[in-house]
Amino acid sequence: MSSIAHLTRRYYFSASHRLHNEALGEEENRRVYGKCNNPFGHGHNYALEVTVGGAVDPATGMVVNLADLDRVVGEEILERFDHANLNACRESFASRVPTSENLCQEIFRLLDDRWGREPALGNARLERVRIEETSANAFEYGPRSDN
Amino acid sequence: MSSIAHLTRRYYFSASHRLHNEALGEEENRRVYGKCNNPFGHGHNYALEVTVGGAVDPATGMVVNLADLDRVVGEEILERFDHANLNACRESFASRVPTSENLCQEIFRLLDDRWGREPALGNARLERVRIEETSANAFEYGPRSDN
Amino acid sequence: MSSIAHLTRRYYFSASHRLHNEALGEEENRRVYGKCNNPFGHGHNYALEVTVGGAVDPATGMVVNLADLDRVVGEEILERFDHANLNACRESFASRVPTSENLCQEIFRLLDDRWGREPALGNARLERVRIEETSANAFEYGPRSDN
Amino acid sequence: MSSIAHLTRRYYFSASHRLHNEALGEEENRRVYGKCNNPFGHGHNYALEVTVGGAVDPATGMVVNLADLDRVVGEEILERFDHANLNACRESFASRVPTSENLCQEIFRLLDDRWGREPALGNARLERVRIEETSANAFEYGPRSDN
Amino acid sequence: MSSIAHLTRRYYFSASHRLHNEALGEEENRRVYGKCNNPFGHGHNYALEVTVGGAVDPATGMVVNLADLDRVVGEEILERFDHANLNACRESFASRVPTSENLCQEIFRLLDDRWGREPALGNARLERVRIEETSANAFEYGPRSDN
Amino acid sequence: MSSIAHLTRRYYFSASHRLHNEALGEEENRRVYGKCNNPFGHGHNYALEVTVGGAVDPATGMVVNLADLDRVVGEEILERFDHANLNACRESFASRVPTSENLCQEIFRLLDDRWGREPALGNARLERVRIEETSANAFEYGPRSDN
Numbered sequence: 001m002s003s004i005a006h007l008t009r010r011y012y013f014s015a016s017h018r019l020h021n022e023a024l025g026e027e028e029n030r031r032v033y034g035k036c037n038n039p040f041g042h043g044h045n046y047a048l049e050v051t052v053g054g055a056v057d058p059a060t061g062m063v064v065n066l067a068d069l070d071r072v073v074g075e076e077i078l079e080r081f082d083h084a085n086l087n088a089c090r091e092s093f094a095s096r097v098p099t100s101e102n103l104c105q106e107i108f109r110l111l112d113d114r115w116g117r118e119p120a121l122g123n124a125r126l127e128r129v130r131i132e133e134t135s136a137n138a139f140e141y142g143p144r145s146d147n
Numbered sequence: 148m149s150s151i152a153h154l155t156r157r158y159y160f161s162a163s164h165r166l167h168n169e170a171l172g173e174e175e176n177r178r179v180y181g182k183c184n185n186p187f188g189h190g191h192n193y194a195l196e197v198t199v200g201g202a203v204d205p206a207t208g209m210v211v212n213l214a215d216l217d218r219v220v221g222e223e224i225l226e227r228f229d230h231a232n233l234n235a236c237r238e239s240f241a242s243r244v245p246t247s248e249n250l251c252q253e254i255f256r257l258l259d260d261r262w263g264r265e266p267a268l269g270n271a272r273l274e275r276v277r278i279e280e281t282s283a284n285a286f287e288y289g290p291r292s293d294n
Numbered sequence: 295m296s297s298i299a300h301l302t303r304r305y306y307f308s309a310s311h312r313l314h315n316e317a318l319g320e321e322e323n324r325r326v327y328g329k330c331n332n333p334f335g336h337g338h339n340y341a342l343e344v345t346v347g348g349a350v351d352p353a354t355g356m357v358v359n360l361a362d363l364d365r366v367v368g369e370e371i372l373e374r375f376d377h378a379n380l381n382a383c384r385e386s387f388a389s390r391v392p393t394s395e396n397l398c399q400e401i402f403r404l405l406d407d408r409w410g411r412e413p414a415l416g417n418a419r420l421e422r423v424r425i426e427e428t429s430a431n432a433f434e435y436g437p438r439s440d441n
Numbered sequence: 442m443s444s445i446a447h448l449t450r451r452y453y454f455s456a457s458h459r460l461h462n463e464a465l466g467e468e469e470n471r472r473v474y475g476k477c478n479n480p481f482g483h484g485h486n487y488a489l490e491v492t493v494g495g496a497v498d499p500a501t502g503m504v505v506n507l508a509d510l511d512r513v514v515g516e517e518i519l520e521r522f523d524h525a526n527l528n529a530c531r532e533s534f535a536s537r538v539p540t541s542e543n544l545c546q547e548i549f550r551l552l553d554d555r556w557g558r559e560p561a562l563g564n565a566r567l568e569r570v571r572i573e574e575t576s577a578n579a580f581e582y583g584p585r586s587d588n
Numbered sequence: 589m590s591s592i593a594h595l596t597r598r599y600y601f602s603a604s605h606r607l608h609n610e611a612l613g614e615e616e617n618r619r620v621y622g623k624c625n626n627p628f629g630h631g632h633n634y635a636l637e638v639t640v641g642g643a644v645d646p647a648t649g650m651v652v653n654l655a656d657l658d659r660v661v662g663e664e665i666l667e668r669f670d671h672a673n674l675n676a677c678r679e680s681f682a683s684r685v686p687t688s689e690n691l692c693q694e695i696f697r698l699l700d701d702r703w704g705r706e707p708a709l710g711n712a713r714l715e716r717v718r719i720e721e722t723s724a725n726a727f728e729y730g731p732r733s734d735n
Numbered sequence: 736m737s738s739i740a741h742l743t744r745r746y747y748f749s750a751s752h753r754l755h756n757e758a759l760g761e762e763e764n765r766r767v768y769g770k771c772n773n774p775f776g777h778g779h780n781y782a783l784e785v786t787v788g789g790a791v792d793p794a795t796g797m798v799v800n801l802a803d804l805d806r807v808v809g810e811e812i813l814e815r816f817d818h819a820n821l822n823a824c825r826e827s828f829a830s831r832v833p834t835s836e837n838l839c840q841e842i843f844r845l846l847d848d849r850w851g852r853e854p855a856l857g858n859a860r861l862e863r864v865r866i867e868e869t870s871a872n873a874f875e876y877g878p879r880s881d882n
Contacts, residue, residue, distance in 0.1 A: 005840060005876045005880075010870065010871045011871075014281065016190035021501065021502070023500065035230040041163050042161050042190055042229075043161060043188070043191050045190075045282075058831075083183060085187030097502035100448075101497045135451065137449075139448050140446065140447040143443075150399075152433060153435070154394075154431065154433050157430045157431070158430075168649070200439075207315065207326055208395055209393055246648070249644065282598065286596075288593045290590075299689045299729045300727065300728040301725065304724045310482050310483050310484035310526075329524040336455050336457050336525060338455055339484075347733075353612065354609065356620075359620065376476070379479075428486050473797075540797055542796055543791065546740060577746075578742065582739075586788075602777050602778060602779055604777050623817070628820030632778050633778075633870075672777060673773075722780050723780075
């Protein structure tokens with residue numbers, strides 16, 4: 001058997017957004033986004049799951065130390081998006097609508113950028129980012145999601 | 148034994164808010180509300196539970212018809228607050244901060260006002276409104292909550 | 295402080311039912327019960343919560359031994375209603391429609407009848423029966439529910 | 442990185458069924474299905490998850506519009522199976538036992554048939570159907586489940 | 589209507605315990621506690637819910653500031669019991685078996701003692717402590733639980 | 736389409752453990768494991784999900800009979816680890832730290848060993864073992880997890 005194991009860690013953040021694409025007209029925006037196009041925005045409690053995989057370290061019995069993973073996700077994602085208005089996060093959503101599909105890809109990109117600069121994450125590989133927007137809607141992005 | 152039974156129906160709505168009291172200074176607002184005072188607002192998926200009680204009707208076996216309860220809660224609460232910015236709901240929050248405590252009391256008041264004008268709700272009594280702001284925070288208001 | 299503590303134990307059973315009152319006409323049955331009046335019936339996974347209260351026994355640190363509670367609930371309720379068609383449970387629902395309100399009251403009655411014949415339950419008091427029919431609908435019956 | 446994202450949408454329906462294969466004798470039916478062979482049937486609240494994947498549309502930020510997905514799942518699946526007795530759904534279960542394995546494959550087949558006739562679903566691909574029969578049992582079917 | 593609202597905050601801690609009363613013989617301990625009497629102990633993820641009630645402060649819209657409640661519960665309960673062996677918490681369980689009934693009463697007592705020394709909690713009243721030992725077992729203690 | 740379906744069955748067990756590697760010094764153990772290195776140990780309610788896949792048997796409509804799967808998981812895993820101290824399970828954890836990564840791999844190994852000796856499991860394949868240590872941490876191991 002392979003010695004690769006996978007761990008998924010769950011985080012929460014609350015944010016607001018408005019789904020609106022300025023390149024589309026007002027009517028088209030209302031048609032595409034429905035009440036999510038409401039001009040004052042609305043919000044969600046997002047649940048974020050980050051999945052990493054790698055060989056289990058024989059000394060520690062761990063794939064990655066959760067304290068290191070929490071530090072990286074905290075600094076890159078939670079500080080940026082928790083209690084934020086996503087439309088106002090210009091580095092991430094200046095030219096893209098803050099749908100959960102785009103948020104998922106952006107979170108993967110932010111973590112993936114950080115990964116190479118973070119020796120504590122060792123040989124663990126970032127496999128998947130999953131966002132639950134509500135209990136009825138979940139979005140996934142990453143190499144493991146594409147199998 | 149009493150013939151009174153109680154039913155709790157669960158609804159969901161997503162909304163954004165900013166916790167800010169203009170009567171307090173900026174520093175005091177930040178001290179009291181922390182990151183919930185963020186000027187762009189943030190959001191939540193609220194779960195709303197409405198509890199009613201009454202005698203079980205021997206003909207139907209019901210305390211109240213859920214279709215009637217859904218209609219009343221839909222018209223009074225979900226149409227008003229779902230995908231809304233609570234601070235912009237001036238009838239409800241012009242002079243009160245849209246905390247979950249105040250939201251809970253306001254939802255109770257709105258339903259209670261409607262109750263008397265709604266013969267379909269029959270002898271059922273509005274007992275309690277409960278809001279889960281996140282999976283860690285719940286708020287309750289109503290006569291049954293005060294026991 | 296009081297020495298009374300309360301414990302709630304959760305059980306599951308799956309059953310089918312059809313909501314139909316022969317004393318009402320076909321049209322009225324459809325109006326009252328909607329798709330729950332479907333002639334072939336439909337089903338639910340019911341979650342049942344039984345709440346008991348009493349003084350904590352200083353020797354055991356328990357209000358009631360869960361093994362005893364499980365035995366009583368198993369024999370009186372789960373053997374009767376799990377994987378059953380409620381309409382076919384004639385002792386309970388010959389003359390009443392198997393709504394969750396009526397099911398809740400019937401479960402309370404069945405447990406309450408057994409209570410007096412079960413010395414192992416000692417001084418624990420049956421306080422409340424709660425049924426979740428779906429994750430959106432819950433029903434309660436019992437003295438503690440009436441406060 | 443790939444531009445493919447995946448979304449999973451959750452639906453609920455309640456149905457009853459009886460596990461019974463007329464080609465097996467009565468005793469064999471009881472041995473194989475246990476109490477699920479009860480002649481009056483029993484029921485479940487099924488949670489259905491439908492997973493689709495595709496490129497994120499740069500204009501809308503979406504893989505597929507949830508309103509379109511809801512319409513398709515509503516018409517093909519919920520109208521057919523919600524509050525139904527699965528054994529009585531002859532088009533689907535005339536010659537197959539309505540186990541959750543078979544129900545899962547049938548739901549995939551029904552959605553997959555509709556997919557080609559539904560231009561609004563665009564380039565999104567039906568990847569997986571998952572059914573939770575109870576909180577302890579889940580079943581999956583589809584190309585993504587086979588990796 | 590009353591101006592009293594109630595809020596429930598949820599915390600988590602993991603701990604191990606062994607149910608054993610030295611005043612009972614070995615056989616009696618095994619009979620009463622079953623596998624919970626295993627000499628090496630076992631463990632749980634406990635979910636702790638603390639309910640407080642009080643008038644909503646018109647300036648802040650809050651019953652109590654969650655930051656204050658979190659500080660008090662953190663210092664009194666989580667620092668003491670998280671990742672602990674409850675039998676080794678001698679101040680609390682030297683002479684009582686660490687059942688969840690006793691743990692619930694002990695947590696209420698510890699919070700209640702602190703309450704009077706904590707002006708930030710203002711007029712909020714400690715109403716109830718609830719512990720979920722597993723998803724099937726919950727225990728409650730406090731004045732509101734006794735109604 | 737493939738005729739392969741997959742089913743996931745969920746089990747629960749409670750156990751205690753201490754994360755400590757005798758080959759590392761005391762300070763290093765505290766640095767690596769934090770409060771999980773507490774000498775008295777602590778505990779969790781583990782949720783275990785076992786996923787199997789295979790062709791649906793046309794006669795029974797099943798991939799595998801749940802009664803057989805429950806028997807195998809009960810005998811191999813629950814009898815061994817439920818209400819146990821994992822560090823004291825010497826056959827499994829004499830030379831490995833009982834982290835959830837190692838527990839996951841060990842459970843897969845134990846089930847996989849049994850699989851070949853259990854004709855009732857027929858053509859079903861053991862695909863994945865998943866453990867939720869808490870609601871925030873999940874671990875997976877098995878061929879399906881490696882896609």
